[in-house]
Amino acid sequence: MENAGEEPAPLLPVQELAAGRHGAGDDGGVPSRYVARRAHDGSEETPTAAVPVIDLGRLCQPAADGESASEAAKLRAALQSWGLFLVANHGIEVSLMDAVTEASREFFRQPLVEKQRYTNMVGGNFQLEGYGNDRVATEEQVLDWSDRHYLKVEPQDERNLALWPPCLRDVLHEFTTKCTTLKDCLLPEMAKLLELDGNYFSNQFSGKAETYARFNYYPPCPRPELVFGLKPHTDASFITLVMVDSNIGGLQVLRDGEWYNVPNKPDTLLINLGDQMEIMSNGIFKSPVHRVVPDAEKERLSVVMFYSLDPEREIQPAGKLIDENHPALYKKVKIKEYIAGLFEYFAQGKLVIETAKI
Ligand SMILES: O=C(O)CCC(=O)C(=O)O
Numbered sequence: 503m504e505n506a507g508e509e510p511a512p513l514l515p516v517q518e519l520a521a522g523r524h525g526a527g528d529d530g531g532v533p534s535r536y537v538a539r540r541a542h543d544g545s546e547e548t549p550t551a552a553v554p555v556i557d558l559g560r561l562c563q564p565a566a567d568g569e570s571a572s573e574a575a576k577l578r579a580a581l582q583s584w585g586l587f588l589v590a591n592h593g594i595e596v597s598l599m600d601a602v603t604e605a606s607r608e609f610f611r612q613p614l615v616e617k618q619r620y621t622n623m624v625g626g627n628f629q630l631e632g633y634g635n636d637r638v639a640t641e642e643q644v645l646d647w648s649d650r651h652y653l654k655v656e657p658q659d660e661r662n663l664a665l666w667p668p669c670l671r672d673v674l675h676e677f678t679t680k681c682t683t684l685k686d687c688l689l690p691e692m693a694k695l696l697e698l699d700g701n702y703f704s705n706q707f708s709g710k711a712e713t714y715a716r717f718n719y720y721p722p723c724p725r726p727e728l729v730f731g732l733k734p735h736t737d738a739s740f741i742t743l744v745m746v747d748s749n750i751g752g753l754q755v756l757r758d759g760e761w762y763n764v765p766n767k768p769d770t771l772l773i774n775l776g777d778q779m780e781i782m783s784n785g786i787f788k789s790p791v792h793r794v795v796p797d798a799e800k801e802r803l804s805v806v807m808f809y810s811l812d813p814e815r816e817i818q819p820a821g822k823l824i825d826e827n828h829p830a831l832y833k834k835v836k837i838k839e840y841i842a843g844l845f846e847y848f849a850q851g852k853l854v855i856e857t858a859k860i
């Protein structure tokens with residue numbers, strides 16, 4: 503991304519702030535630039551979302567039977583309501599999941615100077631890939647209580663290996679391969695739920711489709727009720743796979759104006775739909791608004807795989823879903839422009855999907 507030369511000074515990683523290595527903040531350890539909301543007293547308990555666990559083995563078995571039909575019904579209900587679900591029996595070994603989480607922890611535990619070898623601020627310019635924080639466009643922008651490392655993992659020949667820390671290399675390559683297989687199993691099931699050709703969604707993914715891995719690190723926050731680990735947003739992806747730390751909550755999803763905790767279950771993965779799927783399904787499937795709230799005591803890690811279409815492609819609602827009674831609800835959008843819009847809107851705390859609605 504280019505830079506107009508007016509970028510405010512680079513930020514300290516939140517991990518450094520949280521460790522108190524740079525003096526106390528304005529609000530009990532939280533500098534005012536991170537204060538996103540008014541404190542609440544915590545008296546209203548956040549309800550838990552009734553997100554189903556889908557058994558992938560059952561869902562995708564070749565001979566459709568009662569078991570696969572009941573998994574498909576659960577999946578349909580989840581995609582039309584929450585826009586997210588947990589997946590079990592997904593074919594990714596727990597040992598690999600643990601190795602990826604451990605490698606990520608090892609990366610963030612390194613001294614700052616080591617991590618800064620992968621910085622996303624190069625010569626004062628913000629780059630999408632690398633270690634750091636989101637682009638800061640203005641002094642007013644409310645900052646998130648998290649650091650991240652962000653890498654393009656597919657197409658494989660577009661990997662910038664200089665940004666791949668040695669501790670992550672092998673496990674990330676293997677994890678990417680397994681996650682892509684998982685995505686490839688899910689897409690036909692989703693197409694069938696919409697009575698589209700089984701390959702309809704898979705066929706959208708050309709060799710130029712892009713996958714990004716994002717390693718999120720949320721340090722403990724002395725005043726978690728004042729900040730967001732990540733502000734409310736939808737993912738601009740087609741579909742997102744999230745491996746959350748099963749020891750700690752913090753991810754929340756919005757439904758009908760109310761926030762719900764997304765449940766954790768050991769060894770499962772969370773799948774959430776992104777805006778590209780919401781657009782192509784003409785809004786039948788939802789790209790959920792979600793956010794992350796940090797913990798007062800514990801650090802939290804997540805590893806997220808964003809599957810997105812070729813940036814040069816234009817997408818619109820599938821023709822088969824549109825008729826007199828079901829008009830298109832979204833405009834044609836170019837992936838590249840849409841994603842650029844996401845970063846701009848996210849910084850302002852707004853939702854880019856609104857720009858695609860008719
Ligand atoms: O950390 C999480 O659980 C979710 C992260 C997320 O929503 C994102 O990186 O877009």
Ligand SMILES: [Fe+2]
Pocket residue numbers: 735736737792
């Ligand atoms: Fe997200």
